[in-house]
Amino acid sequence: MKLSRQFTLFGSAIFCVVVFSLYLMLDHLQLDRTKNPSSGSSFPGQLTILQEKIDHLERLLAENNEIISNIRDSVLDLSESVKDSKGSPEVGNQSRVGYPELLASPPLVIPIQQEDCHFAAKPYNKPADGVQMLDVYDLLSFDNPDGGVWKQGFDISYNENEWDTEPLQVFVVPHSHNDPGWLKTFDDYYRDQTQHILNNMVVKLHEDERRRMLWSEISYFSKWWDSIDSQKRDAVKSLIERGQLEIATGGWVMPDEANTHYFAMIDQLLEGHQWLERNVGVKPKTGWAVDPFGHSPTMTYLLKQAGMSNMLIQRVHYSVKKHFAIQKTLEFFWRQTWDQDTTTDILCHMMPFYSYDVPHTCGPDPKICCQFDFKRLPGGRISCPWRVPPQTINDGNVKERALMLLDQYRKKSKLFRTHVVLAPLGDDFRYNEASEWDQQFQNYQKLFDYMNSHPELHVKAQFGTISDYFSALRPAAAVDPVSNTSPLLPVVSGDFFTYADRDDHYWSGYFTSRPFYKRLDRVLESHLRAAEILFSLALASVQKANKWNDFPSLENYKLLTEARRNLGLFQHHDAITGTGKDWVVVDYGTRLFHSILNVKRVMANSAHWLVLKDKGAYIHSSSMPLLQMVTRNPFLPLSLVIYNPTEQDRWSVVTVYVNTPRVRLQTASGHAVTAQVSAVWEETTRASREAFQVGKGLSLQKSLCLYSCIDLQTNYHFIVMRFILQRVKYKEGGVEHKVEVGFVWYGTTSNRDKSGAYLFLPDGEAKAYTPNHAPVIRVTKGVVFSEVTTTYQHVTHTLRLYNVQGIEGQSVEISNTVDIRGEFNREIAMRITSDLNSSDRFFTDLNGFQIQPRRTMAKLPLQANFYPMTTMAYIQESGVRLTLLTAQSLGVSSLKSGQLEVIMDRRLMQDDNRGLGQGVQDNKITANLFRLLLEKRSETFKPEWSYPSLLSHITSMYLNHPVIPMVVSPNYDSLTFAPLSPLRAALPCDVHLVNLRTIQAKEGAGPSHEVALILHRRGFDCEFSNRNMGLLCSTTQGKLPMGKLFSELSVQSVTPASLSLMHTLDGGRSQEEIQLKPMEIRTYRVQLR
């Protein structure tokens, strides 16, 4: 059957060229290419080698009995519909027309300037007064002795006269912690509690100017703001101006810091700050994070870059808190490990006790402090579990009560180096009733009045905001306002994972809980970013063509805004963590899914404008759009637009679904492109007769590239065999490294406290996964990719090798579809076992931004050795590194030398007593996507610091930002299209375009003419070979010619700004060159036209 219809493909890569390749063993093929760079002639030989390797794999499969699994992306068809790869050898008898054009050989060695290598060669910062968290872990015994009234601490004593010369200064900071979803959905909490808290706040703060309140979640604040009249808004503004109400952090939510990617952390901060600037005109100065389950220095960096100078954290391992309390280092300058000077320092207060509730904030004794939570007065709904209730303060008891409270304040102050004490006063959803405001504020005021009127007590106590506290602390700690250093306070580097609040209760379960949604989050992130960039480009182009009124800019901007907010909401520490109630999880999931569909519309609408050759022919039709996203529904061959959302030129394999195996792909100019037709599997052993996948390697050197597909007479065959794959071997540089992939089960302990949404409490070491039935193995061989799929009862595991030159050919794609819905208290993990001698050391990323060295410690329980993995984890021995790159956040560990282990799903039948009140039983069929990369380093490693290679960074980017194909509607056959390259050239290898985000107009809900250009210069290790790796870029010491960044659009103005646009920075309105420091993330306010 011949189809005459032209199949036009446009690669609408924003910035781009993609290269993709797909085969398993890296060694010989690479060597062959090196010897013979003219790719065309070397392919037959390579094919043979590939064939041999696949055959070898099959033999291994047949021989062995273990577990491996596969790809069947059931989450959404999203990750599956696009597989990055590079075009490669021909199929059957097809001609090779157009081949050189698509397979132009990349340079063998990319030129990296020597200056760009200095940064990663330097060790992590270790100042004389500095503390590295990994060293602290070495010191601690984690013995957990009973500390008395302060159970996890120690007895505190003091002399009465210690404050005679310098009085104690106490700031009681009223706060209300409002989770945007947890036991109730965001909307239900708002309706039942939050709106009342905020309404009462306006009234009650106005009653007495000495009262203070802290608020941090803008998602709630903005919803409330929309519902109040202008009179009330003015009242709120006056409270803020008078310093009675402080907005702390000002993000859309108080984000989780373990599972979140820095793209989304920044986006929710930007959304919150932009909202505040537009509506209230306030710039937060202090970070406030009382509830995230462990703390990441990435958040610290982002707060600092956003212009904040102080921050507070709470959930830190109890042994670490105790150690810091003994050392009096609970207040410190938190510095990035990689910072070579002091520019990332931010003043941080770590709360010393168990919780942020009132019993654990006034001082060390919760039985006493609870008596100063006046919501717990007798007759109320809540009481003190220590069975001594609060007393209403009156003339008769004020002296006794004031002295009792002062004793706690004094003891707390003994844990710090200054005479300034912070005592937060609040809890979850507090101050919702007017009576509670009266109870707390009136009783505390009487206590303060008593203390302050007795000079012999040497105390000044008052309500304060968190910034009031820091304003008093800074001079007390002799912090130099210019250099931001203090002779009293130490410097701390590192992170605060993995959190334990008591005993062996480590919160490493939530690194994986509800993995389906953790994957969905990243799918929305990559689509939102792609849509933001395309929309910003389209808008500038529309403006340039004076067609502002023709383009549906307002409609699309509203969709983007909603998506930003839905993504922001999901970064909340009970959302992406998987620690909400079942129906709350569904609410989040619905929002994510809805926004994925919407940002796809924005992408299609924007690409529509951008690919049109004749802009005069532009007509927007929402009922009959020009472009639609490729779905799993097979279609007749049509024209395609392909969008590469990365800032690099790239080769990629793009997969689309068609209804015939006889398809041929060609470029817009009529050159044939190599493609591979594969089966679509309806069941494990039954291939669809109606649907086929076409995978093709495309060069995306243009933003919008054109390809057409006709009548490809492909030889295709699918083999179904019964084999089991045991191991995969990699070779590099003549040395063979064994890498086995297998699966294991964890159960939960038989103790009373069992694993749940937060906690991981395994019943000892993992047990091998032993399936009841022999697995079904499918082997697909092809010219573009080959894969082995093993289907077990609980997991379908696919190893895919891209047989193409370049980046994607350097790693193996691993895809696991996990289904443990029928299990009882079990967790399934993928364990990669290699022969690398990595000892007890491994490395995990933090939020996709930086690398944290880890050490597996025998003195800690197994669950304490798990850490969050957002984008990668690796192990290494002298000269060799094995990296597991991931497309979703999961918990990871390296329990034995040479191993990497990822928990992929958990099904737990009970609550783990952290307030959720349920287990995790809403498991879904969940697809996890990884890449495994083996690299050779020219020198041995230093274990104390580490950076990924450029290849690793870019492989991660390919994994996280797949190419997006769109189908051209047949109704628009008469139109002509033009490819687009918005960037004049690919950005340097180490510079990542985090976002190009259109800023909202001052008035209304539509877009302005300005965009926020957010750039990140990655830190990378130069000592890895960059020979023939397919890198198509160079480095420039972080320099970028801003005025010449874009090809068709001109940069009208460039204004350096703080990360979230709150502050305009010095540096002028330069259109000339800018320069980023290694690791730096910078935001510029840019006008394009």
Ligand SMILES: [Zn+2]
């Ligand atoms: Zn919370």
